[in-house]
Structure formats: C-alpha cells, structure tokens
Amino acid sequence: xSRSSKAYIAGIYEHPTRKALDKTIPQLHAxxxxxxxxxxxxxxxxxxxxxxxxxxxxxxxxxxxxxxGLDLTYTDTTETGGSSYVLHVGHAMQAIAxxxxxxxxxxxxxxxxxxGLATLGARNRGEVPELGFELPYGPVITNMYGMAAMRHxxxxxxxxxxxxxxxxxxxxxxxxxxxxxxxxxxxxxxxxNSPMIAxxxxxxxxxxxxxxxxxxxxxxxxxxxxxxxxxxxxLGQGEAIKHLNAGKVDLTYTGAVKSGPIAFEEAxxxxxxxxxxxxxxxxxxxxxxxxxxxxxxxxGEGGKFVSDGxxxxxxxxxxxxxxxxxxxxxxPSNRGGMTKVIExxxxxxxxxxxxxxxxxxxxxxxxxxxxxxxxRMGSATVILGSNDA
Amino acid sequence: xxxxxxxxxxxxxxxxxxxxxxxxxxxxLLLKKCNSCDGTYFYPRATCPHCLSGDTDxxxxxxxxxxxxxxxxxxxxxxxxxxxxTLEEGVTMMTNIVECDLDGLAIDQEVEVTFxxxxxxxxxxxxxxxx
Ligand SMILES: [Zn+2]
Numbered sequence: 093x094s095r096s097s098k099a100y101i102a103g104i105y106e107h108p109t110r111k112a113l114d115k116t117i118p119q120l121h122a123x124x125x126x127x128x129x130x131x132x133x134x135x136x137x138x139x140x141x142x143x144x145x146x147x148x149x150x151x152x153x154x155x156x157x158x159x160x161g162l163d164l165t166y167t168d169t170t171e172t173g174g175s176s177y178v179l180h181v182g183h184a185m186q187a188i189a190x191x192x193x194x195x196x197x198x199x200x201x202x203x204x205x206x207x208g209l210a211t212l213g214a215r216n217r218g219e220v221p222e223l224g225f226e227l228p229y230g231p232v233i234t235n236m237y238g239m240a241a242m243r244h245x246x247x248x249x250x251x252x253x254x255x256x257x258x259x260x261x262x263x264x265x266x267x268x269x270x271x272x273x274x275x276x277x278x279x280x281x282x283x284x285n286s287p288m289i290a291x292x293x294x295x296x297x298x299x300x301x302x303x304x305x306x307x308x309x310x311x312x313x314x315x316x317x318x319x320x321x322x323x324x325x326x327l328g329q330g331e332a333i334k335h336l337n338a339g340k341v342d343l344t345y346t347g348a349v350k351s352g353p354i355a356f357e358e359a360x361x362x363x364x365x366x367x368x369x370x371x372x373x374x375x376x377x378x379x380x381x382x383x384x385x386x387x388x389x390x391x392g393e394g395g396k397f398v399s400d401g402x403x404x405x406x407x408x409x410x411x412x413x414x415x416x417x418x419x420x421x422x423x424p425s426n427r428g429g430m431t432k433v434i435e436x437x438x439x440x441x442x443x444x445x446x447x448x449x450x451x452x453x454x455x456x457x458x459x460x461x462x463x464x465x466x467x468r469m470g471s472a473t474v475i476l477g478s479n480d481a
Numbered sequence: 482x483x484x485x486x487x488x489x490x491x492x493x494x495x496x497x498x499x500x501x502x503x504x505x506x507x508x509x510l511l512l513k514k515c516n517s518c519d520g521t522y523f524y525p526r527a528t529c530p531h532c533l534s535g536d537t538d539x540x541x542x543x544x545x546x547x548x549x550x551x552x553x554x555x556x557x558x559x560x561x562x563x564x565x566x567t568l569e570e571g572v573t574m575m576t577n578i579v580e581c582d583l584d585g586l587a588i589d590q591e592v593e594v595t596f597x598x599x600x601x602x603x604x605x606x607x608x609x610x611x612x
Contacts, residue, residue, distance in 0.1 A: 224492035224502075225524040228605050229577050230554065235563045238552030246550070246588045291553040338530040339523030339572030341565050343550060467575075 097325035100316035103132025103309030120201030128307035141166035141193030145176035172470025173462025174427035182329030201305030202425020236466025238290035254395030256283035261403035266416025299418035330354025335468035347471025348385035359475035370432035414448035429460030491601030544594035
C-alpha cells in the first residue's frame with residue numbers, strides 16, 4: 093500500500109564520537125549537518141529551513157546558521173530538552189506542508205563529557221518560577237526518575253527485575269554496535285546487583301553520558317522523489333507538555349499519553365501496527381512508563397510486557413532501541429531524541445546492523461521525553477513508514 | 482536516624498513568594514488559595530493556575546501529610562531522602578524527609594513539617610515521620 097506523507101526524512105547522521113576533547117560544539121553541529129546532507133545527497137545550499145534547540149550556541153538558530161553558511165527562510169528553536177528533535181520532525185513536516193521550506197536541517201551536538209559536566213546544567217535560572225520550591229531539596233536527574241519508579245512500583249507492583257529487563261534488551265542490541273559505550277551483554281542479576289544510585293534505580297538502570305550529536309534532513313515530497321527510495325515517510329506526529337499540575341502530582345505516567353494518540357491518529361495506525369519502536373531511555377523506568385502510555389500494553393502492565401526479552405530484536409514482540417539506545421550506546425549532550433529518530437530511519441531503510449534488523453520493517457515509532465518525568469517534560473511521538481509503506 | 486544532614490542551598494525568592502519565605506522563618510507553612518475558583522495549589526504563585534485569577538490569598542497549612550513517593554540519594558556525600566509529600570490540604574510538594582531511618586521510609590507514611598536553616602539564613606520546610 094502507499095500511504096501519503098507530507099514530508100520525508102531523507103538524510104540521517106550520528107556522530108561516531110563519544111568523547112570530543114578536540115572539537116568545539118559548533119564544529120560538531122557542522123560535522124553532523126554535513127553527514128546528514130551527504131546521506132541525503134544534498135548540500136548545505138539546498139537547506140532553507142533550520143531547526144536546533146538550546147544546545148546550539150548563540151542566538152536561536154542565527155549563530156549556527158551563520159557558522160554553517162545557511163541561507164534560510166524558516167527556523168524553529170523549540171526547546172523541550174532531549175525530546176526537542178522529535179518535535180522538530182513534526183514542526184518541519186508542518187512547515188514543509190505549508191510551503192515555508194522544502195529542505196529542513198535538524199542538528200544536535202554537545203560535549204558534556206569533555207567539559208566534565210553533570211546532567212543538570214546551571215542554565216536559565218533567572219526567574220524560573222518553580223526553582224525556589226525544588227532546588228533546595230537536592231533534585232537531580234537520578235532521584236527524580238527514582239521517585240517515579242518508586243511510585244510505579246507502589247501502585248502496580250512493578251519490580252526491579254522487570255525494569256532490569258529493559259537494560260538487558262538494550263545490551264543485547266549494543267553488543268553489535270561498534271560505537272556503543274557499553275557493549276557487554278548484561279543479565280537481570282547484573283542490573284539489580286549494580287550499585288544503588290537513587291532508590292530504586294541502580295547504576296545499570298541509568299543511561300550513559302556521552303559527547304557527540306546527530307542530524308536529520310527532512311524534505312518535501314518533490315525533493316524526496318528526486319532523492320529516491322531511501323527516504324522515509326513521516327506519517328504522524330504528536331507532542332505534549334506534562335507538569336506538576338498545580339500540585340496534583342502523578343508520576344506514574346508521561347506526556348506520551350497525549351502525544352502518542354495524536355501521532356497514531358494522524359497516521360491512522362495503532363501500536364499493534366508498529367514493527368519497531370525507538371523509545372527514549374534516559375532510565376529503564378522512562379521506557380516502561382512510555383510503553384504503557386503509548387498503548388503497547390495496559391497501564392500497570394509494563395513490567396510484565398518488558399520481561400523475558402520481549403524488547404529484544406529477533407526474540408520479542410516489540411524490538412526497541414536496536415542501536416543500544418541511551419542505556420548502552422550514547423546520549424549525546426544528555427539529549428536522546430535525535431538518536432531515537434535516526435535508528436528508526438535505519439530500521440525502515442533496512443540499514444540497521446544485520447543482527448538487529450527487523451525483517452520487513454515497514455512501520456516504526458520514535459518517541460522522545462525531554463525534561464524530567466519527576467517534574468515537567470516535553471513529550472513527542474513520530475510515526476514513520478518506509479518508502480513503500 | 483542520620484545525625485549528619487546535607488547543607489541546604491538558599492531558595493530563589495521572588496516578589497511573588499516573599500511571604501512564603503517570611504512565614505517559614507516563623508515556623509509556618511503557607512499555601513495559596515484562589516478566591517475566584519476556590520482552588521488550592523502548589524507551588525505558590527500570584528496567579529491561580531486553575532483559573533488565572535489574580536485574586537488569591539495565603540493561608541497556613543496544617544503541616545501534616547503523607548509521603549506520595551521518595552528516593553534515597555545514595556550517590557551523595559551525605560545520603561538524603563527527596564520526596565513528594567501530599568498535604569492534608571490536597572496538594573503535593575517536593576521536599577526532603579529528615580530525622581528518619583533512610584532505609585525505613587515508605588509510601589503513605591505519615592509525616593509532619595519541620596524547618597531547616599539554609600545557606601543565606603532562610604528557613605526551608607522539610608518533613609519528618611510522625612512518631
Ligand atoms: Zn482560581
């Protein structure tokens with residue numbers, strides 16, 4: 093069948109570096125941009141739309157546009173943390189459909205390892221209204237996700253062993269990725285016996301910290317036609333913000349409860365139609381809650397769903413994060429949405445590693461969670477299809 | 482019981498929240514309530530997040546609540562418990578649990594407010610188990 097699409101992903105590139113001691117952030121942006129444009133068979137002079145977020149140095153998209161010599165008629169610097177690029181896919185599709193641009197470039201780059209930075213930067217503290225009621229209590233990314241996991245366990249009986257299966261699946265995939273930071277296959281026992289970081293999350297429940305970046309080139313149907321069948325269709329996208337809701341706090345779900353249904357409806361598809369899923373995996377609990385929220389299983393059933401290798405390609409019903417994900421491969425600049433889209437495109441082109449390639453992969457999902465599931469987040473879901481989908 | 486506690490950073494205070502931090506110095510936990518829609522909310526702010534009315538007032542909370550969730554931060558110089566506590570008034574706030582056995586905490590445990598001096602000599606509301 094041939095589904096219609098308002099825009100296509102024509103080029104992808106993931107930077108191979110995991111520690112960029114000798115490169116600046118603008119340089120990394122330019123390198124991933126070039127990589128994605130070459131992958132699409134285009135040049136920077138074809139680009140008329142540019143998308144980046146707060147990790148791009150300078151004034152919105154202007155400084156990087158100047159650095160890379162881009163001539164733009166459209167820019168978008170929507171910032172939702174690590175999910176930004178999944179929103180950018182949707183925004184680029186809308187801009188292209190509206191005729192505002194025809195070749196959109198999305199870039200991400202950062203070097204938190206080289207700079208020795210922890211995961212929470214001291215950015216934008218000015219008059220952020222919630223700050224005084226949170227920072228004094230020592231919230232860090234690990235204990236915020238820990239609190240979400242603790243509550244999910246309390247309400248649904250989710251166990252550490254079930255969460256561990258998510259890392260186990262990621263490690264099975266990462267063993268085949270030569271660039272992955274953690275390539276050793278781990279067991280459930282390895283995960284639950286690793287040091288406790290923030291109850292109930294162990295070290296191996298956490299993602300890696302890495303330098304690097306990635307880029308996407310999103311083009312109009314006309315441009316896609318000239319490029320050929322490696323272009324991947326954007327079939328649907330949804331996004332949502334979730335926060336602490338005036339003090340009515342519920343940490344057992346994410347913004348995916350809204351972004352997922354919007355994306356599936358636009359694509360006229362359901363979770364059962366997905367051959368592959370890239371799910372944001374800052375922590376194991378992020379994956380578990382998201383899988384429930386996207387409707388791959390009922391709320392509270394995530395622990396059972398992810399167990400026994402159900403997320404392992406070739407073994408389970410829902411192959412996920414076949415590059416090893418943030419849990420094992422990389423998490424460039426502490427922002428994992430970009431690589432989620434990139435691996436989904438690889439799967440739909442049939443260009444994933446042969447050991448993890450899903451046979452006849454036609455329909456795939458990529459989901460990003462930015463910010464924190466312990467407080468406020470931007471969530472975004474895209475549904476993608478292969479060229480013959 | 483952990484004898485040693487972490488140092489508490491000074492909270493960021495704005496014109497909207499000065500009153501809250503004046504009260505904590507007197508050992509009181511204040512919340513905000515909206516006169517237009519009757520809604521209570523946290524964190525305190527000048528405009529009601531339920532209806533955007535600017536007609537809002539402070540009132541003193543009972544200081545009693547239950548742990549909604551928590552996490553013990555093991556990877557810190559001084560391990561500490563961060564938590565969300567649901568107050569009797571129905572709102573849930575981020576806080577720390579103090580004067581407790583870090584290995585003996587539980588969701589739904591009853592707690593009450595107490596205060597700690599921060600850097601910059603402000604007073605921070607935290608909670609301890611009800612004995
Ligand atoms: Zn109101």
